[in-house]
Amino acid sequence: MTPEGIPSEAAVAARGLVKRYGSHTAVDHVDFTVDQGECFGFLGPNGAGKTSTMKMIYGRSSVSEGVLRVLGLNPDTQLSELKRCVGVVPQENNLDPDLTVWENLYLYARYFELPPEAAEERCHFVLDFVSLADKSGARVDELSGGMKRRLVIGRSLINSPRVLVLDEPTTGLDPHARHLVWQQLAALRTQGVTLLLTTHYMEEAARLCDRLVVMDQGRILAEGRPDRLVEEQVGTQVVELPEAGQVNPGLDLPQGAQELIRRTHRVGSSLFLFTDDNRTLLGELARANPELVSRALARPSTLEDVFLTLAGRGLEE
Amino acid sequence: MRFLGYLKRWPHFDRGAVRVWDRNLMAWLKYYKTSVLMNFGEPLMNLLALGFGLGAYVTKLNDLPFAEFIAPGLLASTAMMGVVYDTAFSGHSMLDRGVYESMVTGPLRVESITAGMFLWEASRSVLYGCTFLVVILVMGLVRSPLALLIPVLMVLAGLLFTGPSLFVAAWAKAEDQLFYYFTLVITPMFMFSGIFFPVENLPAAARWAIWLSPLYHVTNLSRALVLGRLHPGLWGDVLWLMVATIVLMPWPVTQMRRRLTA
Numbered sequence: 001m002t003p004e005g006i007p008s009e010a011a012v013a014a015r016g017l018v019k020r021y022g023s024h025t026a027v028d029h030v031d032f033t034v035d036q037g038e039c040f041g042f043l044g045p046n047g048a049g050k051t052s053t054m055k056m057i058y059g060r061s062s063v064s065e066g067v068l069r070v071l072g073l074n075p076d077t078q079l080s081e082l083k084r085c086v087g088v089v090p091q092e093n094n095l096d097p098d099l100t101v102w103e104n105l106y107l108y109a110r111y112f113e114l115p116p117e118a119a120e121e122r123c124h125f126v127l128d129f130v131s132l133a134d135k136s137g138a139r140v141d142e143l144s145g146g147m148k149r150r151l152v153i154g155r156s157l158i159n160s161p162r163v164l165v166l167d168e169p170t171t172g173l174d175p176h177a178r179h180l181v182w183q184q185l186a187a188l189r190t191q192g193v194t195l196l197l198t199t200h201y202m203e204e205a206a207r208l209c210d211r212l213v214v215m216d217q218g219r220i221l222a223e224g225r226p227d228r229l230v231e232e233q234v235g236t237q238v239v240e241l242p243e244a245g246q247v248n249p250g251l252d253l254p255q256g257a258q259e260l261i262r263r264t265h266r267v268g269s270s271l272f273l274f275t276d277d278n279r280t281l282l283g284e285l286a287r288a289n290p291e292l293v294s295r296a297l298a299r300p301s302t303l304e305d306v307f308l309t310l311a312g313r314g315l316e317e
Numbered sequence: 318m319r320f321l322g323y324l325k326r327w328p329h330f331d332r333g334a335v336r337v338w339d340r341n342l343m344a345w346l347k348y349y350k351t352s353v354l355m356n357f358g359e360p361l362m363n364l365l366a367l368g369f370g371l372g373a374y375v376t377k378l379n380d381l382p383f384a385e386f387i388a389p390g391l392l393a394s395t396a397m398m399g400v401v402y403d404t405a406f407s408g409h410s411m412l413d414r415g416v417y418e419s420m421v422t423g424p425l426r427v428e429s430i431t432a433g434m435f436l437w438e439a440s441r442s443v444l445y446g447c448t449f450l451v452v453i454l455v456m457g458l459v460r461s462p463l464a465l466l467i468p469v470l471m472v473l474a475g476l477l478f479t480g481p482s483l484f485v486a487a488w489a490k491a492e493d494q495l496f497y498y499f500t501l502v503i504t505p506m507f508m509f510s511g512i513f514f515p516v517e518n519l520p521a522a523a524r525w526a527i528w529l530s531p532l533y534h535v536t537n538l539s540r541a542l543v544l545g546r547l548h549p550g551l552w553g554d555v556l557w558l559m560v561a562t563i564v565l566m567p568w569p570v571t572q573m574r575r576r577l578t579a
């Protein structure tokens with residue numbers, strides 16, 4: 001442990017971390033600890049403060065308040081060392097549009113002071129890893145969105161980083177391109193690279209992350225393993241009752257059903273009943289009000305539901 | 318104290334700066350043909366039309382044939398224009414299109430990137446100055462082997478003109494705003510820096526105004542070297558240029574930082 005209460009072996013740790021832009025607080029006293037080798041997610045809607053947090057982690061933007069350590073390094077005072085061991089996939093691709101795929105990678109390797117031969121070797125390796133070897137001579141603006149994204153991921157691996165920061169790695173990609181990126185991230189994880197990723201796709205968070213935090217308006221609302229978070233916060237299953245505007249769950253539902261309901265949430269005229277046992281709940285409801293149940297939708301609950309109940313709105317809104 | 322703070326924002330002439338230079342060379346090699354044409358078309362036309370066309374009527378300026386008088390000044394202004402246009406326009410577009418951003422996403426720091434731009438523009442200044450020198454040499458307008466010192470002068474001029482131009486590039490939100498710089502600063506400087514007429518006989522106020530123009534001092538030195546007419550007053554020009562270069566150098570760093578880190 002360091003004096004700030006940060007475990008010395010942590011990959012990334014924040015205590016009371018704040019980012020302000022003028023009078024606007026984008027990141028508001030957040031705490032988290034990312035262990036080495038895990039995939040750690042930041043799930044939240046637009047404006048939650050995910051990018052601001054990532055930018056502080058890779059030293060692009062200054063810390064306004066609080067403590068931040070990346071592999072034990074302080075971004076304020078040890079920026080050069082920090083940049084050597086961190087890879088970055090920023091939210092916007094920011095490739096060099098005047099140059100080809102190969103030149104983009106090669107120059108990046110040279111920015112990291114790799115000698116020319118080592119740089120070439122690394123570029124070949126990275127191009128193979130992101131399956132862009134046949135595009136080596138193409139200009140960047142000739143690439144599809146998915147290829148650009150893969151190139152940026154490849155570029156982030158040039159310096160063999162121990163910590164990889166990915167800011168919305170798959171936003172705007174079609175499902176096929178997204179799956180390719182997911183495969184590459186999974187491969188990196190098995191190689192022991194620590195991954196930090198932000199997303200507003202709950203499916204992506206659930207699939208890739210060992211642990212995650214749910215963020216909204218600069219704050220962390222909840223933290224944990226994706227499956228546990230769902231279990232703890234809302235229950236594993238949910239019954240959605242559409243057109244249930246008049247139904248008051250505390251009064252209108254039978255006692256047997258009430259005992260099974262862990263939490264309720266209203267979205268417009270729909271009523272969400274969270275539970276760990278959908279089937280029994282539906283049975284109880286059917287006995288009291290068969291008409292209501294005929295329209296009900298029973299499904300497993302997701303991280304989206306966690307966000308919905310904690311923030312009072314959806315991730316995409 | 319304020320001044321110490323200013324000096325702390327000095328560009329870092331380190332290996333990162335050299336990498337930025339590499340990058341610019343790589344990109345430049347793809348379009349240099351058009352860029353060279355653009356940079357030489359206008360000054361050559363000026364030289365031919367004014368020097369030889371008008372020169373047939375204007376017989377002598379300071380005992381010199383008109384073409385011989387304006388050639389060294391056009392050399393200075395060609396280098397300046399090359400540097401100023403490139404720094405302002407491509408600097409601005411590199412900011413806009415995320416080129417510098419890709420550098421700061423990687424390991425490069427704003428101070429190194431800025432220094433890299435200084436190095437790059439100094440190189441361009443040397444290239445433009447020397448190419449123009451060869452052209453006027455072929456035309457028989459070079460009078461002295463001191464002209465071999467032109468590259469040194471071009472380095473100094475390149476470093477000097479990069480500072481304010483890069484500042485403007487980073488300050489301008491839209492490309493249109495760059496035209497203020499050209500209309501209000503660069504064009505008047507081009508006209509009133511002793512390139513086309515001697516300033517010695519102008520009223521004192523006009524001489525003072527012209528003395529403030531950096532291009533005037535570059536022109537003085539260029540003319541002295543190309544024609545081999547040295548005199549002690551030139552040390553004043555050298556000193557003026559060195560002080561201005563040093564004082565202006567940290568200027569773009571803060572503005573670049575504002576654009577690239579938040």
Ligand SMILES: Nc1ncnc2c1ncn2[C@@H]1O[C@H](COP(=O)(O)OP(=O)(O)O)[C@@H](O)[C@H]1O
Pocket residue numbers: 021024025026044045046047048049050051052053579
């Ligand atoms: N450079 C900036 N200047 C001012 N405000 C900013 C800046 N970057 C982000 N913000 C604001 O900070 C908040 C968080 O933004 P951001 O970190 O980009 O969130 P996210 O990545 O989760 O969408 C938003 O309200 C955004 O408008």
Ligand SMILES: [Mg+2]
Pocket residue numbers: 047050051052091167168
């Ligand atoms: Mg973002």
